Amino acid sequence: MNKQMLTGNVAAAWGARLAGIDYLPAFPISPQTEIIETVAEWIDTGAMDASMTTMDSEHSMLTAAGGAAATGVRVFTATSSQGLLYGMEMIYALVGWRVPLVLVNVSRGLAAPITLEPDHNDVLAARDSGFLQLHCSTCQEVLDSILMAYRLAEDRRVRLPVLVNLDGFYLSYTREPVIIPDLEEARQFVGPYDPGTVRFAAQAPVSEAVAVLGGESYSYFRYEVQMAQAQALAVYGEIAAEFAACFGREQARIDAYRAEDAEYLFLMIGSFATKAMDAVDQLREAGWKIGLLRPRLLRPFPEQDLRQLAAGKKGMAVIDQNLSFGRGGILHTEVTSSLYGQSGAPSVIASFVGGLGGRDIAAEEFYQIAQDLRQACVRGIQPPMRLLYTAAELTAMRNLQAIANVPAPERKP
């Protein structure tokens, strides 16, 4: 078994290599650049047989990715944060083109103020685009998810682009032991790409992505994306079962950790979820019946799985590493709307927002979230959203404002 210390970025590059990609359009942005640097080096040394083009922006990069995918080749690309936003017009357009490709996003908080460290507001800005979304919590999962993502994207019942997300720093620059699957086994799992009708060529032109006037035909195409997304839940299940049979690693739509006999649940996505697993272990040692749900698939959202896994639980704490200004945590909204009116659904679904711009969530904070959740369940009251922030953090912020000479607001008498 080939097990090596890899960063999340290099694990992503291995995913592309083992999947046998044909084409990579690239534009650099931290903390993603190591992915394309690694693939570029492999192409250079002949370790990979693929074409790479450096582009002038993420908008061009995604257009090239979609254009290449429309000719029937296997396409891979990667971006992060502002780059994803800059390419957002094409993110939505590629879904309408119905071209399969895999885009890796390395999560990083959005400007302004500018930061390099992660949260999920970048990837969740693409939530409603029609890209399928897989969220990783370890470097191993990054590699595995890319292999599965090609199967998902290229399946005739789906044929949509797939976004694989990993967190900047916490995965991108962090090395962990990663099992690199055997090339032959990986190729056998992913399979040769049969593009079917996706065969744009100069000698056989196709009018792609046409204009439609009148809502009837427009609605049809939009509804078809919805139908394909819904179908992708079952397709993912088939692919995950096959993956487990091939490689021995389970990649369920929702990862349920010590949840079966739990009374309380954390719910998170991404790499911080392993911190929640740690908290679950410690709380269990102290006598708590608590577990964790971690959706891997965010689009399509595995609503039925969530309903089954949450049934009979007393309470759930949804920890969002994102903030929809004027509303709150995005996952919390997704979870509550999925569970509304379901028999046996937890009576309290508490909302916590933290980890923005790479801000840590300490073990003590997970313990306190569990305490607050239990209190709310005892009282039977849905608590207001809690923005994780400490007195010490605000004091440090005040010091920075003093150095920045920010004028104090006029105090009303």
Next chain:
Amino acid sequence: MYRIRFHGRGGQGMKMASHILGTAFFLAGFEVQDAPRFGAERRGAPIFAYVRAQKAPIKERGIISHPGLVLVADESLVPLPAAGILHGVEETTVLFLNSREGGAVWKARLNFPGTVLALDLIGNDLNQPGGQRFFGAICAGAAAALTGVIPEDVLMQAIEDELIHVEAIVVQENKTRARAAFLAMQDKAGIVEEGSGVKVDGYRRPAWIDVPLDDAGLAAPAIHGRRTSELMKTGAWRLRKPVIDTCRCKGCWWVCSTFCPDSAIVVESGRPRIDYDHCKGCMICMVQCSSHAISLVNEKEEVSGE
């Protein structure tokens, strides 16, 4: 779990130290996580890298806040708040400083709660051209010895694995220095122990507050203060510095000051003067000076010569 932080300056190889130690733990049969922590820093800025290792899979992530070992390659980082050397240290933490002053001196000076070790492992390399490239291997060697669970041959293999793209003679020099550091620490082997992490019983409740609604003038991320970058003494990042020989300087006044990327050379009465509070020691001025009036002086030499 072993929780180890390496502190140094950009360019001193702390990421390399974490990679060598991480690979050594991995080869010794541990589950490992290693990572550098950097942002927009440049050469000379304080950076750190960390390693977690234990026999079971690792779920903890991010900055280590309860370190078992803090290893500091460059003692000049200690007084810099931005370096965060003392972040989260406790009674069980071992602090290793690369310093000519003894551990007892540092323990008293810092009022450090745990064990302090100090030894000048890299002093000889500090003053050699390119000597900094060995810091990573030296620090990894010392840390490996202090854990007491990494055999010497495994450490050597880890260095070979991590320096696979480097020419053989340089790999050999790294191994020689790492072995010396490893052996120098043998009498302290095992002093760094695995920590247990934060337990639920008696945990310290986080001091959460309700985030206040501030006036938008206060809440916008704008810097109103003038020349706040002057308050940041980036001269502290410097390991070597340019010195102007006033006899050789022809007073052209514009070459060195124009090429200085940090605007750290001012011209007064037709003569250049270096602002050592902000000069980062990049030595571009030395390369550009057509009359060869600027020379390189090691920061440490200058300090000890004073």
